[in-house]
Amino acid sequence: MAKNVEKYLLEKIESEGSIHITLIDPEKVTPPQASRIAKKAKASGTSAIMIGGSTFVSTLHLDNVVKAVKRTVKFPVILFPNNVTGISRYADAIWFMSLLNSMDPYFLIGAQILGAPLIKKYGLEPLPLGYIIIGDGGTAGIVGKAVPIPYDKPELAAAHALAGQYLGMRFIYLEAGSGAKKPVPSQMIKAVKRYIDVPLIVGGGIKTRRQALAAASAGADIIVTGNVVENSGAKRKVADIIKGIKSAGSI
Ligand code: 1GP
DSSP states (O other): OOSOHHHHHHHHHHHHSSEEEEEEOGGGOOHHHHHHHHHHHHHHTOOEEEEOOSSOOOHHHHHHHHHHHHHHOOSOEEEOOSSGGGOOTTSSEEEEEEETTBSSHIIIIIHHHHHHHHHHHHTOEEEEEEEEEBTTOHHHHHHTTBOOBOTTOHHHHHHHHHHHHHTTOSEEEEEOOTTOSSOOOHHHHHHHHHHOOSOEEEESSOOSHHHHHHHHHHTOSEEEEOHHHHSTTHHHHHHHHHHHHHHGGGO
16 A cells, blocks of 8 residues: 555545545454454445554554454555554554543643654654544543533534644544444534535444434545444445445435
């Protein structure tokens, strides 16, 4: 994979409308399982693989999961780190993310300072990302010491997102938390989309075609699903979610 994952994502969004990325949590899978998930996700039409989770996993295991996925699929593997331990030299790119509604400077800029030299050393492509926790925010919200934005405050999410863009972040991610009972509401996605010009990523709790369609229709450029690939019937479910995303362009 050429090291131009940002260009790849922007071109995909430009030519296809909303796209889908599959998230693999290294803590929940063995390397062969990760490789099977990636293969099925690719066959279902996903555009890239993200690897990361909210809790600790050994760097050795992370490396093995990334290597297994890289051996299986030829499209971008993007790290989704919760800390400096989420960096692997074997990936193509990394979401270089700041948790914009964290109360802890470590998650705003501290971890990034520690990780940046390693990212340079490994030649990973950094993708500057403003990450915003919505609703109860799940484990990511707790670990990141976030003050989550309530579902009924779309204008607050929009202000955070715009601040991220003005600080130079080239992607914004609205995160309801892995396994969230309710995904980010359409009203909030629309409000954020009206404010920003950079691509908008939405994830957390999206399990059905209808939910994916709602997020894409509201303006999500990238929809991330993780949990659905860990359960049985994953290939059909992911394919169904992607059909929902693609149908957004035709309504
Ligand atoms: C979590 O947004 C991602 O970081 C995906 O969430 O696991 O609920 O799909 P799910």
